[in-house]
Amino acid sequence: MTPATIVFDGVVVRYPNSDRNAVDGVSLELGGGELVVILGPSGCGKSTLLRTVNRLVNLDAGRVLLDGSDVTQLDTVQLRRGIGYVIQAIGLFGHMSVAQNIGVVPSLLGWKPAEIARRVDELLELVGLDPARYRDRRPSQLSGGEAQRIGVARAIAARPRALLMDEPFGAVDVVARTSLQRELIRIVRELTTTTLFVTHDVDEAFRLADRIVVMRSGRIEQAAPPLELFDNPATEYVRDLTHAGDDVYRRYFLHTRDQLRSSAQ
Amino acid sequence: MNYLFSHAARVAALSLEHLELVAVSLAAAAVVAIPLGLWASRQRRVAPWLLGVLGAIYTIPSLALLAVLVELFGLGFTPIFAALVVYAQFMLARNVVAGINAVDPAQVDAARGLGMSPLQVLLRVEFPQALPILIGGVRVAAIALISIATLGGYVGGVGLGVLIFNGLTLHQPQMIVAGSLAACLLAIAADASLRFVERRAAA
Numbered sequence: 001m002t003p004a005t006i007v008f009d010g011v012v013v014r015y016p017n018s019d020r021n022a023v024d025g026v027s028l029e030l031g032g033g034e035l036v037v038i039l040g041p042s043g044c045g046k047s048t049l050l051r052t053v054n055r056l057v058n059l060d061a062g063r064v065l066l067d068g069s070d071v072t073q074l075d076t077v078q079l080r081r082g083i084g085y086v087i088q089a090i091g092l093f094g095h096m097s098v099a100q101n102i103g104v105v106p107s108l109l110g111w112k113p114a115e116i117a118r119r120v121d122e123l124l125e126l127v128g129l130d131p132a133r134y135r136d137r138r139p140s141q142l143s144g145g146e147a148q149r150i151g152v153a154r155a156i157a158a159r160p161r162a163l164l165m166d167e168p169f170g171a172v173d174v175v176a177r178t179s180l181q182r183e184l185i186r187i188v189r190e191l192t193t194t195t196l197f198v199t200h201d202v203d204e205a206f207r208l209a210d211r212i213v214v215m216r217s218g219r220i221e222q223a224a225p226p227l228e229l230f231d232n233p234a235t236e237y238v239r240d241l242t243h244a245g246d247d248v249y250r251r252y253f254l255h256t257r258d259q260l261r262s263s264a265q
Numbered sequence: 266m267n268y269l270f271s272h273a274a275r276v277a278a279l280s281l282e283h284l285e286l287v288a289v290s291l292a293a294a295a296v297v298a299i300p301l302g303l304w305a306s307r308q309r310r311v312a313p314w315l316l317g318v319l320g321a322i323y324t325i326p327s328l329a330l331l332a333v334l335v336e337l338f339g340l341g342f343t344p345i346f347a348a349l350v351v352y353a354q355f356m357l358a359r360n361v362v363a364g365i366n367a368v369d370p371a372q373v374d375a376a377r378g379l380g381m382s383p384l385q386v387l388l389r390v391e392f393p394q395a396l397p398i399l400i401g402g403v404r405v406a407a408i409a410l411i412s413i414a415t416l417g418g419y420v421g422g423v424g425l426g427v428l429i430f431n432g433l434t435l436h437q438p439q440m441i442v443a444g445s446l447a448a449c450l451l452a453i454a455a456d457a458s459l460r461f462v463e464r465r466a467a468a
Contacts, residue, residue: 033309054378080377080378080379080380085375087371087374087378089369089371089374090371091371091372091374091375092372093375093376093389093390094369094372095394104379105380108380108385124366192306226459
């Protein structure tokens, strides 16, 4: 299986009763299993852009292509089942066990129960939770960090070729956050998936990204690998955001990035 | 109390009939109220209107409503059945709206985003999450209907109301007491058992 390619082509989204475009003409290509982080302040349109891929948000102009096919031409439900989706509020189903939560997409796809059970245990191992202790728990019996591990496991259960993560670690505490970031680095290395990750946290973006897309007011300011943002900021906004030119920041970002990546082996 | 013991079999039979009347009416009422409530919870502007109208109907005195229904359907099972279905709407639809609106939006977002169809989101996420509140509505409606259903003795010769109205006509207070007491016990039993189910659903 090969990772998906996602192409945004002149994407415009305007919400009803709004006097400006939430996403204002964004073009971007990603694929080949890279982890692309969209970085920007709240209200910059980054979540909206992400949600156009699985059609939770409709376009007013432009196109979104998944593996070359216009997403509006695909069956919405089938499209979504093929794309992993993780959100800040996690949204584990409260009336289901951990195992049922993780198995939800495989069961929608009609996998056999034994196959789902095997996959659930495999995923619990992958996200660092003991299957015997966790599979029968309820979401209410989990910490925030544990719950989002399950959220990630649920999103990748059916081996999606594209993964959308909307501020996934924004609501968990700092310790859990760092360990989740480490797990994510490890997981995306093992998966064959192209990942689009939204955050407002500069630190997080630098730690995780193969490429960072800085957004502001619905537009892309710059899309580049982390270090290039530092060394060649395209706009004043990017310069301020990354503290470009400040060598202390540069070393700090590089250090935390390397540390996270080496500990994720 | 004498009547209650000397005619235990009759009281039991009428209690059963009473319960059947309420159960059938509740089931029929739910068939109407669930889609109504769903519609109102999807269309935010509809909800206050719908619940306002149903609430207004709920305040019509039951004897007055029955008089109209007897005009329409004649005496018998139909007018009391219709009255109970109408009265239950407010309590059931209100709790459907409240239950669906109380579902965690993040769970609905996740369900849609992971590829559940709208029907699957409803059946696999929204209904199970709303279930305790829905059952709460059924419980409140059941208690109210058990009380209102005693009027079935007046217009249709069904249920425990038969004892109450015959007792009134024949000046037999013991019959009235027996009928009322049995209706009370039914209401208490319905409340306790549905409360139990409600708690199980919330766990």
